[in-house]
Amino acid sequence: MSDRYEFEMDEWDMDRPENVVYVVGLGPGDVFYLTQEAQSALEHADAICGYKLYIDLIEPEFPCEEYYATGMTQEIDRCRWALEKARTGKRVALVCSGDAGVYGMASPLLELAEDYPDVAVEVVPGLTAALSGGAVLGAPLAHDFCVISLSDRLTPWEVIEKRLACAAQGDFCVALYNPSSKGRPDYLQKAVRILRANGKGPETVCGLVRNIGREGQSARVLTLAELEDTPVDMFTTVYIGNGNTRALSGRMVTPRGYRK
Incomplete structure (x- = not known):
């Protein structure tokens, strides 16, 4: 020292x-x-x-x-x-x-x-996980984004549904915390359906990071349609891109707009 x-x-x-x-x-x-x-x-x-x-x-x-x-x-x-x-x-x-x-x-x-x-x-x-996991994926949150927890232990599911719908309608990038657990194994699937019903297309680029910054860290870039059928757990942070998010050389990238 x-x-x-x-x-x-x-x-x-x-x-x-x-x-x-x-x-x-x-x-x-x-x-x-x-x-x-x-x-x-x-x-x-x-x-x-x-x-x-x-x-x-x-x-x-x-x-x-x-x-x-x-x-x-x-x-x-x-x-x-x-x-x-x-x-x-x-x-x-x-x-x-x-x-x-x-x-x-x-x-x-x-x-x-x-x-x-x-x-x-x-x-x-x-x-926070949205930022540390985002760094693993590349730059998924480079433009306007929101963070939503899918845990309904402290927040009614009806409120979570409304927030998901508004995020999709506004074409925000979204980081999802607490996407699934033993007591609510299908909550991510429910969230994906809400996002798709409110404007997110099936080819929207998404990402998963599990065990961020810990032993066994893993990451994956996939589409929103693929995400609906992908099992996750409480150690996973999920990223949903906006309409401009791209998969570039295996990374998830949301353009900031400079190249325009």
């Missing part, structure tokens, strides 16, 4: 409050994809909490005084634990995958933080 880097870390440490929760986006999962700010927050934390899978990913690299891990559906418990721990004078890092503000933990934490005026909250951004 350089002297300059050590100075920057000391300066970072002095400028931060003590009763604080850093809500940290970890990116795809590998430490390689962490931002420098995220690394600093984790290195300076007295306690780190998060979903068990993410804790297992970072614990070897960031030892600290205390770890707290819970399973799925216990997000509010993790937020309360982080705020209560910070109230005792600890610096706490609440971690999540991707970006903390994109389907991440920043929103519920900030909602609950209203009841903890003595605790500061700092949001530390990360690399």
Whole structure:
């Protein structure tokens, strides 16, 4: 580590409050994809909490005084634990995958933080799946795009249907999160049918990336018609192109318009 880097870390440490929760986006999962700010927050934390899978990913690299891990559906418990721990004078890092503000933990934490005026909250951004997976495919999101989750655990399916229809009618590029699970194995197929019924043609260029930034990463470029019959899982991010998206040398590319 350089002297300059050590100075920057000391300066970072002095400028931060003590009763604080850093809500940290970890990116795809590998430490390689962490931002420098995220690394600093984790290195300076007295306690780190998060979903068990993410804790297992970072614990070897960031030892600290205390770890707290819970399973799925216990997000509010993790937020309360982080705020209560910070109230005792600890610096706490609440971690999540991707970006903390994109389907991440920043929103519920900030909602609950209203009841903890003595605790500061700092949001530390990360690399969300739409961007990291897009880099694997090429440049699928180079023009206007939207991100839609197909999980109806927190959002009614009727709302998701409307958003899919509007995205298709507007000819947006679309990144789909949570495209399928054991409890809803046909949701991607339903989404494709909605997109096609609202203007996306069967030859629309699409892409899949599974296990982004992790062992076993795989990617594929295909058409919307092919996508309808392609099985995916929760570890897959799906990309739907717009009317100008092309498959170029095996990459998914949405022209920005410069060549015009």
